Amino acid sequence: xxxxxxxxxxxxxxxxxxxxxxxxxxxxxxxxxxxxxxxxxxxxxxxxxxxxxxxxxxxxxxxxxxxxxxxxxxxxxxxxxxxxxxxxxxxxxxxxxxxxxxxxxxxxxxxxxxxxxxxxxxxxxxxxxxxxxxxxxxxxxxxxxxxxxxxxxxxxxxxxxxxxxxxxxxxxxxxxxxxxxxxxxxxxxxxxxxxxxxxxxxxxxxxxxxxxxxxxxxxxxxxxxxxxxxxxxxx
Amino acid sequence: xxxxxxxxxxxxxxxxxxxxxxxxxxxxxxxxxxxxxxxxxxxxxxxxxxxxxxxxxxxxxxxxxxxxxxxxxxxxxxxxxxxxxxxxxxxxxxxxxxxxxxxxxxxxxxxxxxxxxxxxxxxxxxxxxxxxxxxxxxxxxxxxxxxxxxxxxxxxxxxxxxxxxxxxxxxxxxxxxxxxxxxxxxxxxxxxxxxxxxxxxxxxxxxxxxxxxxxxxxxxxxxxxxxxxxxxxxxxxxxxxxxxxxxxxxxxxxxxxxxxxxxxxxxxxxxxxxxxxxxxxxxxxxxxxxxxxxxxxxxxxxxxxxxxxxxxxxxxxxxxxxxxxxxxxxxxxxxxxxxxxxxxxxxxxxxxxxxxxxxxxxxxxxxxxxxxxxxxxxxxxxxxxxxxxxxxxxxxxxxxxxxxxxxxxxxxxxxxxxxxxxxxxxxxxxxxxxxxxxxxxxxxxxxxxxxxxxxxxxxxxxxxxxxxxxxxxxxxxxxxxxxxxxxxxxxxxxxxxxxxxxxxxxxxxxxxxxxxxxxxxxxxxxxxxxxxxxxxxxxxxxxxxxxxxxxxxxxxxxxxxxxxxxxxxxxxxxxxxxxxxxxxxxxxxxxxxxxxxxxxxxxxxxxxxxxxxxxxxxxxxxxx
Numbered sequence: 001x002x003x004x005x006x007x008x009x010x011x012x013x014x015x016x017x018x019x020x021x022x023x024x025x026x027x028x029x030x031x032x033x034x035x036x037x038x039x040x041x042x043x044x045x046x047x048x049x050x051x052x053x054x055x056x057x058x059x060x061x062x063x064x065x066x067x068x069x070x071x072x073x074x075x076x077x078x079x080x081x082x083x084x085x086x087x088x089x090x091x092x093x094x095x096x097x098x099x100x101x102x103x104x105x106x107x108x109x110x111x112x113x114x115x116x117x118x119x120x121x122x123x124x125x126x127x128x129x130x131x132x133x134x135x136x137x138x139x140x141x142x143x144x145x146x147x148x149x150x151x152x153x154x155x156x157x158x159x160x161x162x163x164x165x166x167x168x169x170x171x172x173x174x175x176x177x178x179x180x181x182x183x184x185x186x187x188x189x190x191x192x193x194x195x196x197x198x199x200x201x202x203x204x205x206x207x208x209x210x211x212x213x214x215x216x217x218x219x220x221x222x223x224x225x226x227x228x229x230x231x232x233x234x235x
Numbered sequence: 236x237x238x239x240x241x242x243x244x245x246x247x248x249x250x251x252x253x254x255x256x257x258x259x260x261x262x263x264x265x266x267x268x269x270x271x272x273x274x275x276x277x278x279x280x281x282x283x284x285x286x287x288x289x290x291x292x293x294x295x296x297x298x299x300x301x302x303x304x305x306x307x308x309x310x311x312x313x314x315x316x317x318x319x320x321x322x323x324x325x326x327x328x329x330x331x332x333x334x335x336x337x338x339x340x341x342x343x344x345x346x347x348x349x350x351x352x353x354x355x356x357x358x359x360x361x362x363x364x365x366x367x368x369x370x371x372x373x374x375x376x377x378x379x380x381x382x383x384x385x386x387x388x389x390x391x392x393x394x395x396x397x398x399x400x401x402x403x404x405x406x407x408x409x410x411x412x413x414x415x416x417x418x419x420x421x422x423x424x425x426x427x428x429x430x431x432x433x434x435x436x437x438x439x440x441x442x443x444x445x446x447x448x449x450x451x452x453x454x455x456x457x458x459x460x461x462x463x464x465x466x467x468x469x470x471x472x473x474x475x476x477x478x479x480x481x482x483x484x485x486x487x488x489x490x491x492x493x494x495x496x497x498x499x500x501x502x503x504x505x506x507x508x509x510x511x512x513x514x515x516x517x518x519x520x521x522x523x524x525x526x527x528x529x530x531x532x533x534x535x536x537x538x539x540x541x542x543x544x545x546x547x548x549x550x551x552x553x554x555x556x557x558x559x560x561x562x563x564x565x566x567x568x569x570x571x572x573x574x575x576x577x578x579x580x581x582x583x584x585x586x587x588x589x590x591x592x593x594x595x596x597x598x599x600x601x602x603x604x605x606x607x608x609x610x611x612x613x614x615x616x617x618x619x620x621x622x623x624x625x626x627x628x629x630x631x632x633x634x635x636x637x638x639x640x641x642x643x644x645x646x647x648x649x650x651x652x653x654x655x656x657x658x659x660x661x662x663x664x665x666x667x668x669x670x671x672x673x674x675x676x677x678x679x680x681x682x683x684x685x686x687x688x689x690x691x692x693x694x695x696x697x698x699x700x701x702x703x704x705x706x707x708x709x710x711x712x713x714x715x716x717x718x719x720x721x722x723x724x725x726x727x728x729x730x731x732x733x734x735x736x737x738x739x740x741x742x743x744x745x746x747x748x749x750x751x752x753x754x755x756x757x758x759x760x761x762x763x764x765x766x767x768x769x770x771x772x773x774x775x776x777x778x779x780x781x782x783x784x785x786x787x788x789x790x791x792x793x794x795x796x797x798x799x800x801x802x803x804x805x806x807x808x809x810x811x812x813x814x815x816x817x818x819x820x821x822x823x824x825x826x827x828x829x830x831x832x833x834x835x836x837x838x839x840x841x842x843x844x845x846x847x848x849x850x851x852x853x854x855x856x857x858x859x
Contacts, residue, residue, distance in 0.1 A: 012255070013255065013257045015245045015251035016489040017490070020252055028259070030541035030542075031538070057245065057251075087257060087258055087487075088257055
């Protein structure tokens with residue numbers, strides 16, 4: 001069986017890298033003594049996977065880990081044991097189980113919901129309206145591994161609509177970002193694209209980015225939670 | 236409230252998790268319970284500092300004390316330091332984000348002479364005056380400990396007091412005294428506390444001693460100038476390793492650190508008596524932990540950390556009396572947990588190769604041997620106690636077990652060494668390759684030789700020795716390099732020797748060097764142990780401006796009766812024993828290991844009232 005858990009990357013540990021996050025989960029699985037499956041060979045490693053690679057500095061309340069078990073274990077017990085074995089800053093929110101051959105969770109993710117907070121107070125409503133009405137917005141995102149060093153994407157394909165509010169001290173962006181089998185885009189690139197196209201001076205380097213939700217889409221296009229309806233909820 | 240690190244800064248530096256804490260098993264106590272905060276400060280980057288067992292022990296031990304909060308801080312890498320200085324952000328602890336100035340005590344470990352500039356830099360970044368004389372009652376007490384503390388004199392201007400020897404017991408005594416003084420309202424200020432703490436055995440307060448010099452700049456005398464101050468501060472030593480606490484739930488970092496595994500200390504001390512070895516002298520006597528105790532600790536460590544490797548650490552783990560059965564038991568016990576067992580170093584014999592083979596059943600690792608010197612003459616000079624035959628037997632056993640490459644570790648620049656001795660390293664590599672041919676019938680065995688530049692250390696037989704100068708050591712390096720170039724599949728690694736010179740200056744330096752240290756730091760020296768940060772010219776300028784001669788410290792042969800700057804601090808080893816060892820080095824005579832044989836007269840057990848503990852025999856104690 002395969003355990004699937006929704007876990008967090010809380011603000012206090014936001015600066016650990018994806019690799020560091022993965023190592024931490026694997027050690028926690030061992031500390032929790034989950035009956036996890038291992039690969040064969042000289043360097044046996046735990047069979048577990050993380051749904052997505054979160055950027056350094058990005059907070060998330062909706063990360064997912066899938067753990068293949070060598071023998072079955074009650075979902076709630078497993079979730080509680082792992083939660084206890086994790087450092088402060090990573091919590092288990094919910095868990096379910098599926099059979100081992102079930103498709104990887106991440107292949108089903110269709111979109112993510114973000115909140116981005118900036119210490120910025122100028123009125124950008126015109127740019128926001130223009131963005132929401134634009135049919136297309138091309139942006140050259142950095143792609144260090146390619147020959148050109150960048151890749152042109154249509155921001156509007158991934159992020160059709162943004163909601164922006166300002167309380168006088170901070171500006172908050174709320175939006176959904178599409179995830180496709182060939183990839184997605186970084187939340188921070190939305191800000192870069194806005195700066196570039198509408199000549200804004202958003203302090204991108206100060207962006208406090210939080211991923212609030214990750215979801216699947218039903219055949220009708222409705223948002224569906226990643227875990228099954230019968231998932232056990234903790235905390 | 237002073238500024239903290241912001242998102243933009245943390246997003247722009249390498250490995251930001253170095254600075255944010257929150258690791259599994261890190262300890263934050265409710266602030267209402269905390270009476271005194273001690274910051275364990277490691278003067279190098281996080282990955283290096285987090286690998287240090289001494290601080291794992293103290294962190295655990297001090298946090299067990301009621302009212303004491305032990306926290307950690309590491310040297311920010313240069314990218315982070317630049318940001319901190321630009322925005323005036325102070326250096327803070329990882330746990331409660333206190334600035335160093337806000338801590339009660341800041342304790343640095345002295346692991347390596349080339350990290351001294353980082354101590355000054357960290358104090359400055361943490362808002363603490365770098366000079367002890369400039370600190371007020373508003374500032375923390377700055378203390379030092381660790382292996383280099385047997386000559387802390389170059390740092391005497393910068394710390395308030397030093398912990399000499401093993402910290403397990405004395406650190407608790409210091410914190411108890413501190414809490415008492417703080418509860419009473421800190422009567423008499425920091426001076427009064429120093430007068431109180433100096434009464435604890437193993438505490439050295441440099442400002443309570445006066446140093447007199449001879450006209451030739453050597454030391455005339457070092458004498459106490461205050462009451463209740465011992466003329467010689469002897470190290471503290473833990474009598475029984477079985478009863479002292481060992482951390483069973485150390486912090487597990489998020490990222491990869493240098494020694495990213497369980498470190499289980501099987502014994503402390505080593506009495507093989509290698510004449511170059513500082514650790515072998517200052518950590519005496521040998522005291523083993525019982526195998527049952529170790530197995531119990533290992534189980535707890537595996538359960539609590541989730542690590543998949545246990546390293547059995549000590550100065551020479553292959554010498555552990557119960558090694559083979561214990562390794563066997565551990566491999567068996569932890570097989571299902573997918574935990575492997577490893578040894579940090581191997582002794583040169585076939586027993587060790589057999590152990591290595593058993594260990595490798597779980598995970599593959601390379602084989603490294605340390606003959607230390609190429610010729611038999613030199614191995615006798617340093618009292619290595621290893622012959623060429625031993626090495627051939629060891630590598631032969633390794634090749635029979637399927638290894639096809641070995642690493643050999645050597646030193647050059649040792650006392651009484653001539654060019655022939657240096658070239659003997661290449662010869663030995665050649666013989667190792669031939670052994671491979673003899674055993675396997677094949678050629679192409681890969682031999683990696685590493686040759687480091689010998690640095691004489693205080694409290695060793697070679698403390699009288701004049702280190703090779705730069706020209707000579709370079710000549711020897713090139714000589715060996717040219718010779719090794721002619722051998723197929725043998726490679727030579729060596730480092731720039733300039734760092735070795737500076738290390739030698741501080742290893743046997745005196746208080747006057749504080750001025751040079753301060754100047755070098757002011758000129759931008761930090762991370763001197765990192766070749767990309769080290770600047771030799773900067774150090775030469777600092778010495779010149781301080782009016783000091785590096786050769787006086789590094790490249791000068793000392794006379795039999797010269798008073799050394801460090802002799803008012805002692806690991807218990809007698810000067811007479813060391814001088815005899817120095818004479819025996821010249822005569823190429825060996826001194827046996829006292830561990831399971833007769834006393835060789837170093838004086839430590841008698842002076843400190845401790846005993847060798849070794850479980851070769853049933854009850855463990857060896858009569859001196």
